[in-house]
Amino acid sequence: MEVLIFRTNIRFKKDLRPVSAVLDKMPGILRWNVDREDTDKVLRIESRSIPPADIIKNITSAGFHCEELPD
Structure with missing residues (x-):
């Protein structure tokens, strides 16, 4: 198992x-x-x-910013 961490602009519950x-x-x-x-x-x-x-491609396709955070 691996853990991936991303910065996003997912702000609201909706x-x-x-x-x-x-x-x-x-x-x-x-x-x-x-x-x-x-x-x-x-x-x-x-x-x-x-x-x-x-992950980035799929989150972006949903309309959100997504970038991997370094370890």
Whole structure:
């Protein structure tokens, strides 16, 4: 299992619906959450070997900014 961390602009509870629609369809994602209180609106994903670029592409397609945070 690996943990991926991203900076996003997912600010509101209503924003979670389109994000959930995208992430819940991706095989290999075990758990995910968004810390909307953090200034970086951190998306944390526990997964089985999903390339970060795939996450970024899918979150972007849902209409949100997403960039991987370095370790």
